[in-house]
Amino acid sequence: MSEIIEVDARRLFCPLPVIRLQNCIKQQQPGARVRIVSTDPGSMNDIPTWCRINGHQVLASEEQDREFIFLVQKATMEVSHGG
């Protein structure tokens, strides 16, 4: 298994955690795994929604001591949103 890339989005508010994740994922190869830690409760909705829209997979999520942690796997294929 390839290494997990870490994104620290603590103390950032919506939509910055999503932007940090988006910008990190953009640089990775398909199938890469990214672990993001956020303190914004809005992340509980926003990160899974952003992943669904873009075809990425949330492999795991948990809340620990007011931190929201997600393990995300980059889509292996480009999502098509035809008209």
Added chain:
Amino acid sequence: MTRKAVALISGGLDSLLAARLIQQQGIQVEGINFFTGFCVEGHTHAIRNHDRKRVKRNNALWVAEQLGIKLHIIDIVDEYKNVVINPRHGYGANLNPCLDCKIFMVRKAHEWLRENDFDFIITGEVIGQRPKSQRKRCMPVISQESGAEDLLLRPLCAQNLPATLPENEGWVDRAGLRDFGGRSRKPQMALAREFGFEDYAQPAGGCCFLTDKTYSVKLQDLWDNRGSREYELDDIMLLKVGRHIRPSKDFKLIIAREEGETNFLSGYRHQFQTIKTVSHGGPIALIEGVTLDAEQLELACAITARFSQGRDADSVELRFSDPEQASRSIHVKPLAANQIERDWIIA
């Protein structure tokens, strides 16, 4: 060949409907959403303790999911400063540079379009919907000054405007667009029903802190007392939190109003001098400004103590912390309510 449109998605109803109208015509749509730092996206909600259980969604993401489109969220905090500081077309009722903002966002969307090989831009603008940026005479100004020209299509009011390139080229059927105008929301609501959209964000006006009078007063105060209109993201985030009290031109206190704000402001203790009540339950206060002399520091402590559970005590102990020095204890008598002068309270 499938044509591609990039839609400015604010998270409100109008951009949702505009994008769906264009999707209906077989156009591939992707969304773009800009983060300026002033966006009202549940920040106070996320900070304040009693609000944390009611998690707020990001409306732009919600809209994108309803539409089944990708959404690109772009951080424009730094570039946006010039729009806020030097709006060519001036401000609205508060420090909202709505027309310059729209021009800037369409310009950024146009840049994105060229980089990503898209064909045209759509927005949810409606003539007459907003007093500053959506007047009829503003529409060509936005198209021209953004550089988008006839690549900018407003599906909700296109029939009231000259035809754009997507219409002239036959990519989009003008008859399938709309002729909405004015401040009424009824046509949009009817169209939302037709499309089966429910639970959309309440429309119009509430998406930017710069349209808020109280927020604008705090921003103006920051600029006036700093002698400069420059700002950083932390500055504009802190304007969303706490009581802001300026007892003199030299310094301002940002005093937490509840536990969630105390937690949030505590995160700034390595950047700011802070005061925290020790002998009684109470808030943290950030000190923004010059290094305080002994008299100013005592006043700052007495004000902070006023908002603690020791407000009626003869003496309250507070801890003064400086990122560059050891912290120390200070005892003061809290100010009485009538000793806090009205013009100290910024908001």
